[in-house]
Amino acid sequence: xxxxxxxxxxxxxxxxxxxxxxxxxxxxxxxxxxxxxxxxxxxxxxxxxxxxxxxxxxxxxxxxxxxxxxxxxxxxxxxxxxxxxxxxxxxxxxxxxxxxxxxxxxxxxxxxxxxxxxxxxxxxxxxxxxxxxxxxxxxxxxxxxxxxxxxxxxxxxxxxxxxxxxxxxxxxxxxxxxxxxxxxxxxxxxxxxxxxxxxxxxxxxxxxxxxxxxxxxxxxxxxxxxxxxxxxxxxxxxxxxxxxxxxxxxxxxxxxxxxxxxxxxxxxxxxxxxxxxxxxxxxxxxxxxxxxxxxxxxxxxxxxxxxxxxxxxxxxxxxxxxxxxxxxxxxxxxxxxxxxxxxxxxxxxxxxxxxxxxxxxxxxxxxxxxxxxxxxxxxxxxxxxxxxxxxxxxxxxxxxxxxxxxxxxxxxxxx
Amino acid sequence: xxxxxxxxxxxxxxxxxxxxxxxxxxxxxxxxxxxxxxxxxxxxxxxxxxxxxxxxxxxxxxxxxxxxxxxxxxxxxxxx
Numbered sequence: 001x002x003x004x005x006x007x008x009x010x011x012x013x014x015x016x017x018x019x020x021x022x023x024x025x026x027x028x029x030x031x032x033x034x035x036x037x038x039x040x041x042x043x044x045x046x047x048x049x050x051x052x053x054x055x056x057x058x059x060x061x062x063x064x065x066x067x068x069x070x071x072x073x074x075x076x077x078x079x080x081x082x083x084x085x086x087x088x089x090x091x092x093x094x095x096x097x098x099x100x101x102x103x104x105x106x107x108x109x110x111x112x113x114x115x116x117x118x119x120x121x122x123x124x125x126x127x128x129x130x131x132x133x134x135x136x137x138x139x140x141x142x143x144x145x146x147x148x149x150x151x152x153x154x155x156x157x158x159x160x161x162x163x164x165x166x167x168x169x170x171x172x173x174x175x176x177x178x179x180x181x182x183x184x185x186x187x188x189x190x191x192x193x194x195x196x197x198x199x200x201x202x203x204x205x206x207x208x209x210x211x212x213x214x215x216x217x218x219x220x221x222x223x224x225x226x227x228x229x230x231x232x233x234x235x236x237x238x239x240x241x242x243x244x245x246x247x248x249x250x251x252x253x254x255x256x257x258x259x260x261x262x263x264x265x266x267x268x269x270x271x272x273x274x275x276x277x278x279x280x281x282x283x284x285x286x287x288x289x290x291x292x293x294x295x296x297x298x299x300x301x302x303x304x305x306x307x308x309x310x311x312x313x314x315x316x317x318x319x320x321x322x323x324x325x326x327x328x329x330x331x332x333x334x335x336x337x338x339x340x341x342x343x344x345x346x347x348x349x350x351x352x353x354x355x356x357x358x359x360x361x362x363x364x365x366x367x368x369x370x371x372x373x374x375x376x377x378x379x380x381x382x383x384x385x386x387x388x389x390x391x392x393x394x395x396x397x398x399x400x401x402x403x404x405x406x407x408x409x410x411x412x413x414x415x
Numbered sequence: 416x417x418x419x420x421x422x423x424x425x426x427x428x429x430x431x432x433x434x435x436x437x438x439x440x441x442x443x444x445x446x447x448x449x450x451x452x453x454x455x456x457x458x459x460x461x462x463x464x465x466x467x468x469x470x471x472x473x474x475x476x477x478x479x480x481x482x483x484x485x486x487x488x489x490x491x492x493x494x495x
Contacts, residue, residue, distance in 0.1 A: 074489055117444035117462035124458075284450075350447070350485040360445045360487040 021327070021403075026396050027265075027294065028340070033328045037064035042314045047323060048190050049082050049302060050197055050401070051094055058085075060302050060321040064328035066335035066352065071311040073300070073324060073357035079105050080359075081302035081321050091194075094187055094201040094249070099235060099242020102301060102359065109358060115231050116243060116362045119223055125365045128165070129373070135164045136374045140381045150388060150411040153378075154260045158408070161374055162255035165366075169223040170247065172211065177252075180204065184249040188401035208244045212237070223247075250363055257397070257404025258296040259371045262287075263378065264394070264408055265294065265342060267387040275344050277383070281376025284368045285348045292351035293342045295327035296403045300355055326352045382412045430473040434494040437464050441490035451485050452478035464490065 020030035029037070036043045042061040049058065060081070063072050080103050083095055095103045099112050118124075139160055143151050151157070163177045172180070186192045186200035212228055219225040228240055235243065266273045276282055282290075302323050305316045316322060329352050331340040336349065354361035361367075379385065388411040395406025435455075444462035448455075455471045455478065456464055464486075471479060483491045 073487075113444065114461055118460065121444070121458040121462050122446035122449040348451075348481075350481075354445075354487075356487045358443050358488065360443055362444070365446055 021298075021398070026392075029325070029328045029331050033062075033064060033325055036062060037325075037328050037332060040065060040068075040313060042068070042316070042322065045323075047302065049085070050190050050192060050194075051082065051187050051201075058302075058321075060323045061316065062299075062328075063322055063324045064332070066329040066332035068311055068314070069324045069326070069329040069352055070356050072309075072316075072322065073355065073359075075305070075307070075309050077306035078357070079304045079306055081304050091198040092202050092205075093198060094204070094245070097201070097205060097238075097242045097245060099239030099246070100249075101243070101246050101362070105358075111234065112239060112243060113358075113362060115227065115235060116246070119226065120363050120366055122365050125369050128169075128366065129369065131168055132165060132370050132373050133377075135161060135168070136377045139164075140377055143382075144412075149413045150409065153263055153408040153410050154256070154405065155407065157374070157378070158259040158263070159252075159256045161259065162252055162370060165370060166248065166251050170211070170244065171215065171220050171222045171224045176207070180207070180248050181252045183207075185253055187249060188253065190399040190401070204245055204248065205241065208248065209241045212241050212244060247363075250361075251366070253402050253404070254296065254363075255367050255370055257402055258291070258294060258367070259374055260405055260408050261294050261296065261403065262290045262371065262375060263410075264387065264405065265290065266375075266379075267385065267410070268391070269342055272342050272344055273379075276375075276379060281380060282372050284372050286344050287368045287372050287375075288348055288351060288353075289342065289344050289346060291353035292330045292336070292349060293340075294403070295330045295351075295353050297353065297355070297361075297401065298325065298327045298403055299401075300324040300326060300359075324352070324355075326355060382410075385410055385412050431470045432473065432476050432479050435466060435471075435479060436492050436494050437466065438490045439463050441488045443488040443490075445487050447485035447487060448482035448491060451482035455479055456482060 020033055022028045022030055036045075042063050044059050045062045046059050063069050083103060094100060097103075101109065101112055101116065104112055139157050143156060159181070163181065164174065166172070166180075167174050167177055183200035183204040186197045189197070192200075211224065215224050215228045219229050224244060227235075227243055231240065266276060276286070279286075300323050302321055305320050305322070306318055308315065308317050329335070333340070354364045387409070389407070389409035394408065397404045397406070432455075442463045444458065444464075446458055446462075446464075448464050449457055452471075452475060455466065455468050455475050457467050459465045468475075483493075
């Protein structure tokens with residue numbers, strides 16, 4: 001495999017340098033990312049953006065230092081890239097959906113984000129605690145059913161958990177959730193053929209539009225009803241569909257994959273796991289250290305610059321494109337010191353796992369809450385839980401914008 | 416960010432954190448300030464950051480500094 005190219009199913013894939021991890025541990029930033037960060041330069045890297053489907057290599061400058069990342073993401077006039085590419089494709093892309101936050105900018109972005117953020121504020125999400133606890137308890141009750149002493153925690157716990165939470169929030173039957181996760185998952189999968197990604201976007205849109213219509217006719221007490229009815233003056237019908245699609249797309253794979261990786265990380269790090277057990281579980285600040293260490297959204301979306309700017313030794317000109325490696329920035333020694341490894345004792349740091357600037361993740365408080373509850377209960381319920389697989393054979397999602405593994409085999413008791 | 420303090424009218428002699436400014440237009444409703452200094456910051460019904468305490472005590476200085484650093488929109492600062 002050459003340094004600049006690899007193939008998948010016979011199709012040339014550009015090297016995805018902004019999401020590269022070391023192959024020996026599958027977590028830390030690759031040597032190429034570290035070198036770029038040490039140089040301080042914003043080097044040109046190739047990437048592929050599944051949501052807009054442009055084939056062939058595109059390139060963007062990669063920002064890898066923590067301080068640079070914050071400066072760059074604070075610049076005025078940044079515009080998400082890929083919209084023109086998406087418009088050129090045959091077929092519909094999720095990038096064209098009104099109300100789908102990640103592709104919006106300026107006033108439009110602010111107006112729509114305000115709607116989402118209102119429901120996912122720090123204190124507001126605490127109201128979801130009882131339901132999250134109920135869901136986690138039920139899933140954990142089911143794990144040792146029929147005397148089982150082993151399980152795949154991804155499919156049996158961490159995938160159903162946020163799925164059931166989303167179903168609860170959005171008034172969606174659980175039977176429909178498999179499709180929702182499948183259609184959403186295509187949007188971040190670099191290897192998925194463009195036609196399938198587009199078909200997934202269309203299917204997600206149609207499902208959501210039908211849901212919105214039903215809710216309009218028959219409002220309930222859930223979040224979906226609030227979105228439809230409270231924002232009738234602020235959002236267009238299409239935007240309501242987009243906001244709901246955004247919740248489906250952003251609340252499933254992110255939380256499930258990060259929860260799975262966090263558990264694997266703790267099971268493989270006895271010293272940190274001992275600390276968790278001493279504490280009686282994981283607090284929300286503990287989730288922040290796991291977020292920093294794992295950086296599950298490995299890099300930002302591609303963005304265009306609309307005004308020249310300079311930060312230190314680097315400049316960007318109008319029309320240039322960049323991505324930030326959140327992983328490289330979160331492991332930057334100038335931010336985290338000489339030991340970038342997992343250290344739950346280090347205290348809360350302002351990491352970039354949820355990015356920075358206007359597009360900072362709106363769902364982050366729900367994610368932290370869900371997983372601090374889930375992980376705490378998991379380790380309390382299974383005090384002898386152990387990893388029972390081959391670390392290199394877990395189906396590491398090296399080709400996805402949201403990092404994860406396809407299974408987490410564990411055992412307990414005599415298993 | 417300075418550590419200069421001044422007693423406020425009617426609260427003579429009590430050390431307080433320097434006056435805090437929140438720019439509501441810049442705020443992206445990320446809630447990092449609430450996490451860093453929950454006694455000082457909250458989110459209003461629109462998710463925008465607000466001050467719970469216009470005159471937070473000295474003991475909150477560290478938390479407020481952390482909130483300012485954590486804000487991804489750079490929407491909080493100390494009045495000069």
